[in-house]
Amino acid sequence: MTHSTQTDFGAEADGSASRFGVDLATTKPGTPGGVFMRQFWIAVARAKDIAAGEAKPLRIMNEDFTIYRGASGQAHIVDAHCPHRFALMHLGWVEGEDIRCVYHGWKFDCSGQCVEQPAEEPGFARKVKIGVYPTQEFIGLVYAYFGEGEPPAFPPFPVRETPGIMDIWNAERVPCNYLQSFENSMDEVHVAFTHSPGGSHAPLAVDLPSVSAEETDWGMLRLGTRRNGLARVSLHYAPNVTRVIVPPRTGLNFAGWREIYFHFTPVDDENHLWLIAGHTEGTEAEIADYRAKQAEYDKRVAAAPPAGDVARDLMAGIGRYADTRHPDLAVIQDLATQAGQGRIVRRSGERLGRSDIAIIQWRKILARELRIIAEGGARKTWTRAPADIKPTLGF
Secondary structure, eight states: OOOOOOOOGGGGOOOOHHHHHSSSSSOOOOSSSHHHTTTSSEEEEGGGGGGBBBBEEEEEEEEEEEEOOOTTSSSEEEEEEEETOOOOOOOOOOOEEEEEEETTTEEEEETEEEEEEEOOOOSGGGGGGGOEEEEEETTHHHHHHHEEEEEEEOOSSSSOOOSHHHHHOOOOOEOHHHHHHHHHHTTTTTHHHTTTTTTTTTTGGOOOOOEEEESSSSEEEEEEOOTTOEEEEEEEETTTEEEEOOOOTTTTTGGEEEEEEEEEEETTTTTTEEEEEEEEEEHHHHHHHHHHHHHHHHHHHHHHHHHHHHHHHHHHTTTTTGGGOOTTTTHHHHHHHHTTTOOOOOOGOOOOOOOHHHHHHHHHHHHHHHHHHHHHHOOOOOOOTTOOOOOOOOO
């Protein structure tokens, strides 16, 4: 397998709309970026946050929806508003697998068909439907498909199947464009500096890697090669998922290094969600011990100020970055540095270098695909990654 060593850090590499001719940051419906994202399954929520019989509002990629879980346990997503007089559907009731509007009692089944209209003539209901969107669950997350036609194969990527536990991190709402965080996940060098206070990533800061990246049928493969020749391999699944091995979270050193599946889900162009599943290997006894210690760790996190609030304070100049200590310290550090770039970073002002080669590579892939969409050309056929391509620690 070959890896790109291109060193074009010039005009086209900065990712600005004016230079690429397309807006890389937007996911609004009907835009090239919005069409691109809607080709894929998108993680929208943690499964445990959607209780049976509960309906909630959901905003994804600049559009509003309602998500609810039926009596069977199946999650459903429908339009945000009732097609009658546009009341909010999440205000209503879940009845079995159906949802009833609070305004006039119109009820819709999980296919979107209106099945009851208490004040209307018989037969009128069959003329009315609400928009519905396919959902599936995987690794503790709810995924949805918002594109046209049949969705791609599910699950969207393979996971490690060694004995262990898959746990779900807190969902973080991040006040910046999703692409800033997705690009950060491609940045092998920042960990030696951004995460230096607190030392969570110290083993990765021994020396700075030589970064290379290669486009694949499923996204992009990235290598960070150290002086000893060992490479940390990370996978970036199109359009917004990074699979990588990371250090233990602060204060959770007993868990060892974990493989995470990091989803950067656009809420709108200025906000996104971090939805993260982490796989920790271990025997049954080790996992039992892990669960007990994780519970204690969760108590410390709950007792601490929310990570997002701490990051916002740091961005506002309240407190010192280098002095910050918190159970979720690495999360705070990433939030402050990525959201601190601005809601939508001005890429035309960047000065990219050799360490940014994976970011440059992804921007070129994304820009190419968005231009093809804008021009009505033949898009790339993305495939599911093979199970034998896995991330590695690299030391």
